[in-house]
Amino acid sequence: MKLQFTLLTSALLLALPVLAKEVPLSQAADIASSVTPASASPSFDALEIQTLAQLRAALKGDAATLTRDQLEKAKQNKTQADKAWLKASGYDFRVKENQQAGIDLLSVFSKLPETVINANLQTVTAINRDASQLTRHQALADAEGISYLYFLSDALGPRLGKAFLDAYDKGDLGKAAALIKASEVSTGEAKKHFNNPRPFLIQGNTIHLVPDDVVVKDNQPYTADGGSFPSGHTNTGYTDALLMAEMIPERFDALVTRGARYGYSRIVLGVHYPLDVMGSRMVAQRNVAHYLNDASYRALFNEARDQLRTALEKECGTSLTECAKTDGKNDPYRDPAMQTFYRFTMTYDLPQQKGEQQSLKVPEGADVLLEAALPNLSAAQRQALMVKTALPAGYPLSGTTPDQQFWQRLNLPAAYALGHHAH
Template structure:
């Protein structure tokens, strides 16, 4: 919370880099080696968890539907902030218009995508959205949460956990994403998922600005993360790590006094603009029960509770910032109690 700005390439260990450190539980499962291909599990029990992790990734890629693959391609190729807008549900069209959001990745996958790389060029200005738009403060809040100290790359470099398709031939990368496979695995680790980190950061920024869609936005954030497993690019633990990292970074950025004015402006702006917007898009997240089921499943991806099961829940410093606009009628202490009493039980891998 106080040291998130240590997340720079110069800080290379969990002790010196706050982002790498917040993921340090992964170190109880995986010990990085001297290169990308010689890390090892920390124990036989850890090996079983890591084997299960890759096996689940393989099953997901072997059973994905065409529709799931299509969505995974779009999420891979589009800016994650643009993809996060879908979490506004029936207001997503209004948000795209009010932010001047844009993408050059079409809804229909190009026929030659199996052999050609496509990079998102954004809107007419080359950005995912504009800071001088009707929702410009909201765009800037997203950009701030995804700012200079919010990268997953430094943690990737430290943990050197290979992507699942490099660990097992049973993991089938989506054919249209084969051109995106990096030729340099030494600089292309799997843990944590960078797309997941970015997608959740954008989703949390949007949710802070417009908490009326908090549930839907976080559900969409989980869809962005899960698509990385569907694509064959990441494993469940990679995605869980990306979510953990983004949640911690979002809380840190929202607690930074330098961002207080922007946060207030973005919230006020979103409330004003979207109050006048009419729902026009299809709401992908109108089924609350289904959304809740999927979201909760993706918190743990079905891993068994192999660790201590009686550790009391503790709320990280500053976590209340994540829910201040969603629960404005509660004090910080009360929000922390909400977080404590709704926490997962202890014992899950990585968490």
Template sequence: MMNHQLLKGIMLCSATFAITSAASLIRTNTSQASALTNTELQKVLAPKKASYGYYINQYKSNTSTDVTPQDNAATALFNNSFSKYWDPASNGTKLNAKILNENQQKSVTISQNQTAAESLRSYLSDRRDSSYNEIPALGPFANAFVRDADAKTNFTAFPSKPWPATAKDDPSSGVIWASDNSKLGSMVRLVNLTASQTYSSSGNPKKYFKYVRPFRQGPGINMNKYLVAVFNATPATDYDFPSGHTTQAFETALIMGYTLPQRFSQEVTRASEVGYDRVLVGRHSPLAVMGGRVLGTAVAAAVLNDSSNSALIKKAYSNAQTVLANKPDKNAADDYNNYQTNLKNYDARMTYGFETIDSKKTPMSVPKGAEILLKTRFPYLNVTQRREILYTTGFKAGYPINDDTEGWGRLNLVKADGGFGKLLTNTTINMKESSKPYSKNDIWRNNVGGQGSLTKAGNGTLSLEGTNTFSGTTIKGGTLIASNTHALGSGKLNLTGGTSKLGTGKVKVQGNYAQNAKANLNPDLKSKCNKFKLYK
């Protein structure tokens, strides 16, 4: 047994040893910026009020009778973005011809460069009900959902010949995507309440913007050959911005992800893929699907924040956890289960390769009520901590569509699924074992920086997979697994209770190390690394 009053700058590797010490820790890096106080953090995270107020309070103003930005919050959501590129008055005027011309060219390029698999997937996304499109992202729970929600679609493959011009543009309208009288009825009802109402619709802002679909703007769009006649037969008043399928995909995905948070990032990734499918199939432009992401995210948050929906929300969550969560099919296909791949694809679809057109220095803003989207994903965090995750994982400023006043466009919900991007303040998390997913076990996959420190309390288990640089770690209870050499940050490691596990070959502690008799250091005995190094 080794007994040190203070260990400084150590490298921990797998070995059978224990360290006991009641020594206090010494600050070794006084030049580091101070962590924010709670008051300072609240100021940073305070929401910004838009011209319409806050979307979660005004979402029902999205009606078919009032479509102007003065009366309709869904239209006004784009006051700081699309309304600066396009003026619908007098048959439309390009206020930013460069960005709109680039938008059209991207529509052409994307539609002309698709694989056979993408062609089929985008065809199915077009033909199926928009909510049904989110079922594949359930992965191992998808088959159980189809069965227990009585989910249906008539489309599983290409037809034998192209659809005629007389075919319905919305063939899924006569098919109920899932039954609200099924075993998963509460979950289905909450999806429908979010994604199938007048206030959910992109059709109302479309009526205001009157922005023509890309296949009508000029040559070059490679429309899916099975749908050319259907597309051409749609009326000229069937507009592009914002995309309805994408809006509904995000509305559905965020409810699916709320009720079954085990699939949160997968659902959001699939929603962004549905948007990409709309460009592939020749139906929408990149700016239109980016707008659908913004609107769908805001609507989902608004519905979840509405107190009149609280009883149904509670039932839907219980419904999903009781009926679905215990029925994973380990042999089912899961195309969305790689976090890094999801993050890469989602990031690409946040911008579609557009360059920045606005200030890159605009601070991130977290919309009022947006943190509710992470409530079930991080049940052990409080409201402020969930807002901090959204703030520190937010996307860079300056890109088209994304810089709305409140900040809906810059929310990077896939990255948020991986935990904090930074610890802005000294942060204590209390993971208590319960029946809620992620209360017992969770993984933070992001590289976590910031001037704050992390204190792990409660009897749950947290694994840190990122290359972290936050200012230090204290373990008071439960288990903290260091799954990266730099998982424990750039500061001290203090074990006052619980267990620290080394889930990788070696783990660096950049600052001081102290451990009392009630704490445990549990190395990975399977590792080939068997050295313990002390650095002075």
């Protein structure tokens, strides 16, 4: 088996140079649009319609109509999230400590050259300007559903996605829902530290703020306050998606890519730059790995995961493996093009500084992110995959420290794909 892994790895590595190629903005936009309602298949569209309907119902609660004021108070209800279970555990998420670790990880932001900063604004301007109406609708749903887990359903495929939505609102996923949302380490302190103005506040900008005709449906332009770097919504999207991918490794690649798609939505709305999204990916990856390596957290995670998997199998009426199977055109997050999209979101085609390629050092325990998805591989093999599929050096935020290099260059879907096909 080890020989088979080595031979197949060598063969697949021949295709890896494509990872270093830039992806045109227009191609990335087309791929992003392929996972929006009315652009995939009737089955996928039905799932998206159900997702939006349940989100709007949750936001509205017992009120007669949905208003914008309700968005500010939105949170998972007692049925959806078992916060009492989590509180009783007494687990300390060490928020301040992890917030500082995030600031340190992103410290290179303050030293980026003007060419990168200019390209950063040009890219958000182009994506915001050229986004299709469907992509804007998806961005609004992503933005205003931040307090919930509904957005993860479309990365699960029509069958498992529907089961997830039904079980979530019944309260059958309560432990997972509570733990995942509590694991989102706020980017508030980092925003204050870096104090970077949002793109629509830059003098002379041409950002188009998107009116809400999807969720609240009051046509009020979507906006945001506070600093831009790093993106809080993107941190939420990646954290939620990564943890769900660890709980449902049968959908690992699709869920991780959903995190990237969630971050892209922030740029579509014109409220964040590419660097904001890239930085939050780095922080979320680091935080999830940190928590999964903590024995006390892992005990809670395992309990929540087991409850979730049991509930989903019951809802599906079959094994999770069967329910999670890829469903062709009805399952766009499993389209190979989404790997191309993910690679694009790692850099957003921002300028690469050419120079000597720095060797990549995997932080202790980082391979835990691939453990559930590639259980038959050793820690050393998972680490090797992370190194072999990593982004080339020199892109913004990759910095100079080993941690900055690793968390910016880590391409989880590519590492998973290589390991999955080789084993």
